[in-house]
Amino acid sequence: MTIDRRSFLAQAGLTTGAAMLALLPGESASAISPLGGDPDQLFKAGKFVQADRAYARLLRENPADARALAQRGRIALLSNRFEQADRFLAEAVRLAPRDAFAKRQLAECHIRQDDLPPAVPLLRGTGEETDAAFADQYASVTGAPYRLQGAQATRLPFVCVDPLPCVRVSVNGAEPQPFLIDTGATLALSSATAEQAGLRAVSTSTTHPAGQTLTTYHGVMRSLGLGDITLGTVPVVWYELRMPSLPDGTQPAGVIGTTLLYHFIATMDYAGQALVLRRKTAAQARQAWAVAARGGSDRLPLWLAGDHVPCTLGSVNDYGPRVASVDTGGMGMGIMMTEENAKRAGVEIDYDHPQGSGGMTSYPITPARIGLGRAVGKNVPGVVGAWPWLDLFGFETVGNFTHEFLKPRAITFDYANMNLYVTAKAPTTKERQPRR
Template sequence: MNKSAPENIDRRQFLRRTGLAVGAGAVLPHLGAPWASTSLAMTPSSSTSRITPDDLFTAGKFKEADQGYAHLLRRAPGNAHAAAQRGRIALLSNKFEDAEKFLTRAIHLAPDDNFSKRQLAECFVRQDRVARAVPLLRGTGDLSDAAFAAQYASVTGTPYETQGAQKTRVPFVCVDPLPCVEAAVNGAKPKRFLIDTGATLALSTETAEQAGLRAVSTSTSNPAGQTLTTYHGVMESFRLGDIVLHNVPVVWYDLRMPDLPDGSRPSGVIGTTLLYHFLATMDYANQALVLRRKTGTQLREFLVEARRAGVDRLPLWLAGDHIPCTLGSLNDYGPRVVSLDTGGMSMGVMTTEENAKRAGIEIDYDHPTTGGGITFYPITPARIGLGKTVGRNIPGVAGGWPWIKLFGFETIANFTHEFFKPHAITFDYAGMNFYIASR
């Protein structure tokens, strides 16, 4: 799906699911700085030049921020904000035990902290312990949270119960406008689904109706000033190649999706909430989705292949409920945190005007476009990179993207479709590593 359109951001309710940061602006953190306070001020005091753990978190310095919050908790064990932030940082790296411990502590200290309730619910959802998420989501008072609570409460059996092969290779039907594969809902004839790491698992309304899915709850959002109703339910089965998943939570609505090369419409989107159940490879160059079960044997086999291919390994974080992040650079600006939403059609990078200027990227102000009330402009950076993998003169856009509001921390760019097309990318959500290889 085209992430250049801000209405997609609203539709996925990023602002509600990831929380709002207060403040913005780049900071220059350093490890020797004393921890100033627990306030949410994002700019260091000019009189003291002290850097707070919040400054470090906002700058994407998660390890250093966590050290700062730990220091605050040693001094003041009742500091609810520091506990919540330690839980939030742990969840970014899927450190579930630590996330549960600190988020539970934060909620005990601040019972009205609905954001931490959502974070703790997300901690359970990522582990397929969805029943534990239900009371937390019901307790926020938010109607959308209540819809997800009802959905998770309706799951019978083990969520995402996996049967079939240990590994499967599903050929791409096409690479453009986005990668597309065939998958089957509830044992029906296979249909075509886009793959998009910036999405959750979602169906079109038509596909859901044909599969006989029953909505157990609904939620509403207002993308681009329109009212969109989302239906929540559970699929009995979802087949991808030689692997079948059972008891799969899914949503459906009137998706805005591009036509495939043959003129047909995709039946839905396979997003990160499905992919993170596997060691998942999007092999653009060889045009296939490869899913491996998250076992030691499958990881070892992949690493042997990876070493032969000369892959680059980078850190992986999971922001919100489904946005992967790693470290990347724009020209000589970076490495800093970037997101990996692969669904930006006909572009390879998205950034803000401010970050483009910091990186020395020329912005084409003569050819603006607008969407959802946001204006953006073409850019063609000389080079953008993830580790040793560099893309040169990759088309992209610069605009008023609300990065800090989406994630609660700064990112310098989103790397997307055109950048990845010569490569194979693999997401390891157990070890929290991102791999990229040229083919």
């Protein structure tokens, strides 16, 4: 849960087809929702299929409804259905050229496909400083970004599992250094690492996380070495922000976040203590699923909220399955909930032991049961607090499933097919090895 790349972009959605997976148990595609036909309420509740159909009805009545178009694009972008997202969002921008949200969503549609040039004028057109900084960064990229070289798959052993998983990564061909892995973050370096690598900032932006003033520097790495795979021409940010120390007391050189991981079929194998990165090919996707299935995993939907927060379906006690986020950076905890959802799920809140973090008060919880598919944890420690997920994503989540819940398991983010696998049991050593 380190600093994100564009918190103001953290709004998203999905569409039909793969979106059918978003139906909650007992629903059919033609089910009548108790929320009626209000598309905004359906989207807020995470009923993406029904919301998409409701926005489609609005567009049949008024094809020039720019907001309904933007929302359908937002929904398509959740599951990386880029053709649909581009079509809806481009038309929304054409009809409402001052709509900064639609422009950001359309820019993100291009960025996720590593098609940076079209994103530049869109980001420059929002009037936001941070957007402009990213626009300058992307405009400075020469050639294709994230050029993939090397093996079909690679396995990077964990340096440690706590406080967060950590692997060794090479910046610009230098000796590999320890990087934390955090799916709630983006790819980022410490200022010291950037200086050692000779990186030059092409732009800067200022944000205010938890009441701090943070200057972020934007640039481009020549290469990033990940075991047997190397990425060339990689946009990156760096800043002066203290990260959690490693067990030996040293500071990590940076963070590997979802904006890097979504270029792969990525497995965080906590039980086997390794990060496995596979190219997004049909063969590698089949192998990843075969390993996960032998570990007792379900095939769950994967949605990408904003530019970097993965989501799926999860349950707490008997509440759910509902949309849940999977930000793995929650150190020392396995579940994070809002007070309202904890009460809905019948979770007791320990108000006698308040905790303070980042200017927010939270309270301990220990739900009897939490689960992602068949992967179930009992009495996993967590916290409740005023988490801003609704404001960030635009839809409600049952909670965030994170570090302590995942430690006995392996979790795979299949960004080729937008599926998520969480093993109910640890795979064997032989099963963990990727085919190269």
